[in-house]
Every structure is written in structure tokens, then in C-alpha cells.
Amino acid sequence: MKVLVPIKRVIDFNVKVRVKPDNSNVDLANVKMAINPFCEIAVEEAIRLKEAGVATEVIAVSIGTKACQEQLRTALALGADRAIHIETDLELDSINIAKLLQKVVEEEQPQLVILGKQAIDSDNNQTGQMLAALTNMPQGTFASIVKVDGDKVNVTREVDGGLQTVALTLPAIVTTDLRLNEPRYASLPNIMKAKRKPLDVKPADDFGIDLTPRTKLLKVTPPADRQAGIIVESIDELVEKLKNEAKVIS
Amino acid sequence: MSILVVAEHDNSSLKADTFKTVAAAQAIGGDIHILVAGSNCQEVAQQAAKVNGVSKILVADNAAYEHQLAENVSLLVTELAVDYDHILATALTTGKNFMPRVAALLDVTQISDIIGVESADTFIRPIYAGNAIATVQSLDNKKVITVRTTGFDAVASDGNAEVVAIDSVTDAGNSSHVSDELTVSERPELGAASIIISGGRGMQNGDNFKLLEGIADKLGAAIGASRAAVDAGFVPNDMQVGQTGKIVAPDLYIAVGISGAIQHLAGMKDSKVIVAINKDPEAPIFQVADYGIVADLFDALPELESKL
Numbered sequence A: 001m002k003v004l005v006p007i008k009r010v011i012d013f014n015v016k017v018r019v020k021p022d023n024s025n026v027d028l029a030n031v032k033m034a035i036n037p038f039c040e041i042a043v044e045e046a047i048r049l050k051e052a053g054v055a056t057e058v059i060a061v062s063i064g065t066k067a068c069q070e071q072l073r074t075a076l077a078l079g080a081d082r083a084i085h086i087e088t089d090l091e092l093d094s095i096n097i098a099k100l101l102q103k104v105v106e107e108e109q110p111q112l113v114i115l116g117k118q119a120i121d122s123d124n125n126q127t128g129q130m131l132a133a134l135t136n137m138p139q140g141t142f143a144s145i146v147k148v149d150g151d152k153v154n155v156t157r158e159v160d161g162g163l164q165t166v167a168l169t170l171p172a173i174v175t176t177d178l179r180l181n182e183p184r185y186a187s188l189p190n191i192m193k194a195k196r197k198p199l200d201v202k203p204a205d206d207f208g209i210d211l212t213p214r215t216k217l218l219k220v221t222p223p224a225d226r227q228a229g230i231i232v233e234s235i236d237e238l239v240e241k242l243k244n245e246a247k248v249i250s
Numbered sequence B: 001m002s003i004l005v006v007a008e009h010d011n012s013s014l015k016a017d018t019f020k021t022v023a024a025a026q027a028i029g030g031d032i033h034i035l036v037a038g039s040n041c042q043e044v045a046q047q048a049a050k051v052n053g054v055s056k057i058l059v060a061d062n063a064a065y066e067h068q069l070a071e072n073v074s075l076l077v078t079e080l081a082v083d084y085d086h087i088l089a090t091a092l093t094t095g096k097n098f099m100p101r102v103a104a105l106l107d108v109t110q111i112s113d114i115i116g117v118e119s120a121d122t123f124i125r126p127i128y129a130g131n132a133i134a135t136v137q138s139l140d141n142k143k144v145i146t147v148r149t150t151g152f153d154a155v156a157s158d159g160n161a162e163v164v165a166i167d168s169v170t171d172a173g174n175s176s177h178v179s180d181e182l183t184v185s186e187r188p189e190l191g192a193a194s195i196i197i198s199g200g201r202g203m204q205n206g207d208n209f210k211l212l213e214g215i216a217d218k219l220g221a222a223i224g225a226s227r228a229a230v231d232a233g234f235v236p237n238d239m240q241v242g243q244t245g246k247i248v249a250p251d252l253y254i255a256v257g258i259s260g261a262i263q264h265l266a267g268m269k270d271s272k273v274i275v276a277i278n279k280d281p282e283a284p285i286f287q288v289a290d291y292g293i294v295a296d297l298f299d300a301l302p303e304l305e306s307k308l
């Protein structure tokens, strides 16, 4: 079975983003970019399915500027077989991303699509679910265990109260949570090999989808600053402060 | 304007979070209805009828909705959505699961995790782990929104709404519930607690979380954790506080053996008072803490417990 893995290029998770002085957006100039950590977990899961003989082909797809080919090459170096880049300079809303991915799903007919549960830039947590709705597939979101079993996949999900396991009829959508796996590092030989793996580039405009923005970003501001407080010297002092100054315990 | 709020519940009780989501609906303004989709959930409907400022409760009581399967609930909500301008759910794992499906079926994009309402079409939401706050205008005709509860104060429980049964059943038939493995605890839930004490990698193992339990019991606190503590298997996943875990804003948050990574801060930095216990004076957690103590947690915790 084919596994499709949509991935997103985002700011590196170690970088603390800054807001532009004119409050128009965040400043990403000269900032280190990387594959979204949850997407990396998705790539890893797909590769493990292939290594286990469950998947036959792993296809990575990314939507964005030419720069996101860098992240597609990373996915190829990690073990994806081929990549598709849907090129656009527009900042697309999730619904439009999901519609483009729907076209890829129609063309590639994967049995499983694995996405990250959320991108650490927009923090939306919605593209996978939207793709599931558009393709009329069931979904296992926030997955910590994925087990393919014949024409079904069992997904154990991280939910507020603990864990929930659902059984989905394939084809299905999975979105990854942190505990699903620990992604590997790409080895140097694999990075070299990835340069020769197929990477198809398709302009987003060729998909015949209306990509008109659905949202308008009016302003971006830094969060309210939190002042560092004081260092107390003893537990006695801490308890005294919490009781009498902060008044949060009695 | 008319607003549909999808209730967060477990078939027997309405979650306090719904009272906050209704507060967001009131900030938008309009006739507010609540949908209770579940199985044997009449009790929840009765509780929902008391939520302040709500005129009607729609109850879809059917086995298809027992486990809030996204495939089924999203079809139901989409069907009902014709009558509403705004559809709101709480940004917890249930709402995050089904709501984007509703948005896609309605051909709109979702405005996720709002913490403020500017107007009926403009909302405030954190992005980049809360390191930037975006003001976003929705250009779609219907607004599908998830609400971060730390942004809104719960409305009162003094209402008297009409309860109406919804008979249509939407079962997508492509997913089923297998099992739940829920964490059982006598302590308050993270989202509802006014005091939280959280442990990180510095706790070293799950057993040492007992050091937090004694303090939590004295304070009536909930216990949380960093990702590192969950990944290491010290504690279950539902205890993770942070950008990609639970977002909390209690009156008092005590971080023990937690360094203060961006992703952890994203989940707790709106707490009223923050205390940090860490042996490393350079730990970033001290930059957001109101009270810090540079100490070995294995000395500090027993002493703290004895002095409360």
C-alpha cells in the first residue's frame, strides 16, 4: 500500500520568533527553518511501515515556495521514495491546503495519509481533519500507536483523559502526536542518495482550485511581557510570600 | 446572528469548559444554542439548559455519538450548521478532532484556539507557541471556531433554556470505538484546577512524582508534567502541559525540575503566579517565575510539604 505524507516547512522549534516592528507579521528573515517536528514523526512512521513490509511506497508532498524542496529532500533522505512539490508563493489557509492535498490523494490513491497533528508556526491543528472530511475518510488524530490490520487501521489517540483507541476502515488519515515514535537522523549516504530520488514540481495554479484567501491577518503583536520576579532564599520565605504577598495559598 | 456551541461532556456531566466557550459566544453576540451530541446524555442536556444566556439546547442522543467519533459528530454538526452563522467548540481534544471536519464540509477554514473576540468576524489567537498574538479576520460566510478556555471566564449556571430533541442520526460507518484507557485520579483536572504543580525531567522517575502528590493533596492541586517527563514514561500523556499538550492558567503554577522551554511556557505562562524550583540558576523558567528558588528538588519538596 502507498502512504502519503504531507509535510510543512516551518521555523526551527528551538528558535523564538520575533514580531516585526510594524506588527504586520512575524519576522522570518534569516531564521533557521526545518521540517515541522510532527511532520517528521509522520515521515518516520511511514518509513517504519515500509520497513515492516506494510507499506510499499512512501510519498512526501509539500506545498509552498521553492524553499520547501529542502524539507522534501530531508524526507527523501529519511527514506521516502519520491516527493511532490506543489509550488506557490501564497500563504494558503488550511482549507485550501487540504483541497490541494485532496487532489493529490485522488491521483495517488494512498491507503494511508499520515500528517503532523499541528504545525508549530500557525498552531492550527486542522489540515489532517479537513483532508479526511474532503476525501470522506475516517481519521485517527493525535496518534501514539498505529497498527495496520488487513483493511483496517487501529489508532491509539492521545486525548484529554488519557488514551482512546479507534478502528478505521482504510483508506484513512492519521495525524501524529509526540509519542508515536522518535524520528531517526538522516545518514550522510542517504542524504546523498536523496538528491537522485524523484521530486516532481507542480504549480499550485494547475490544480484548478480557487485559492482565494479565507482569512486576513490584521495584525501581529508580541505577547504581554511577563516580568521575572524574585529569587527567594528559603522555603520559609516562599511559603510566606505565597500566603501574604501573592495570596494564592492560605 | 445565531451561534451554535457544541458541548464538551462525557455523557453524564457537562464540562466546565463549555461555560467558557459560551462566554466566547456571548462576546460575539447573538442567539446562542448548545448542541449536546452523545448517548444517554439527557442529564448533560439538563445541565446545559442552565448555562447563562442560552436559549435552546439541541440534544442528539444516539449510540452513534457515544464516543464523539469525529466522522459522525461532524456530519451532525454540519447538517445543523445551515441555521447558524457561527459554530463554536472548545479547543480540547474532542473539539480539535471533529471541528476541522465541520469546517471542511462547510468549505470554510477554521479559526483555531481563539483567546479573544474583536468583532463577529475578527478574533485573537496565539501563534508560534504563543510568542506572537495574531488578530485574524475570517472572510468566510460561516465562522467555525475553536475556543481556548484560558481566554474566557465561565458564564454563570442560572439559565433556563428550552430542550429540543434532534432525531436525525448521522453514522458515517467507517470508524468505530475500540477502547479507552483513561487516567483515574482523585485530584482536580488540569483545566479546572486553581493550583497546579508540575514535574519535569528533573524528577528522574515516575516514583518521585510522589513528592509532588503530598504537596498537591495539601493544596488541592492538580499535577502536571513537561513533555520530557511524559516521553520518559514517568507519567501519562494527559498530564503534559504545553504548546502541544494542555494549556492552563491557574492562580498558582509550581514548576519543579522543568527548564522552561518555549513549548512548555506556551502552556502555562498565563498563570497568575508562577513558582519555579530548579537547581540551575540559569534555567529559563526563572525568567517567567514570580518566585524562584534555586535548590535541589529532593530537598525542597519534602520541606515545602512539611511547611504547608
Ligand SMILES: Cc1cc2nc3c(=O)[nH]c(=O)nc-3n(C[C@H](O)[C@H](O)[C@H](O)COP(=O)(O)OP(=O)(O)OC[C@H]3O[C@@H](n4cnc5c(N)ncnc54)[C@H](O)[C@@H]3O)c2cc1C
Pocket (backbone or CB within 6 Å): A013, A037, A038, A120, B199, B200, B201, B202, B203, B225, B226, B227, B228, B229, B240, B241, B242, B243, B244, B245, B246, B256, B257, B258, B259, B260, B261, B262, B263, B264, B267, B277, B278, B279, B280, B283, B295, B296, B297, B298
Ligand atoms: C514539536 C514539539 C512540541 C513540544 N511540546 C511540548 C509541550 O507541549 N510541553 C512541554 O513541556 N514540552 C514540549 N516540547 C519539549 C520542549 O522543547 C522541552 O524539551 C521540554 O519541555 C523539556 O522538559 P523539561 O524541562 O522537563 O526537561 P529539561 O529541559 O531537561 O529540564 C530539566 C530541568 O530540571 C532541572 N533539574 C534536574 N535535576 C534537578 C534537581 N535534582 N533539582 C532541581 N532541578 C533539577 C534542570 O536544571 C533542568 O532545568 C515540545 C518539543 C517539540 C519539538
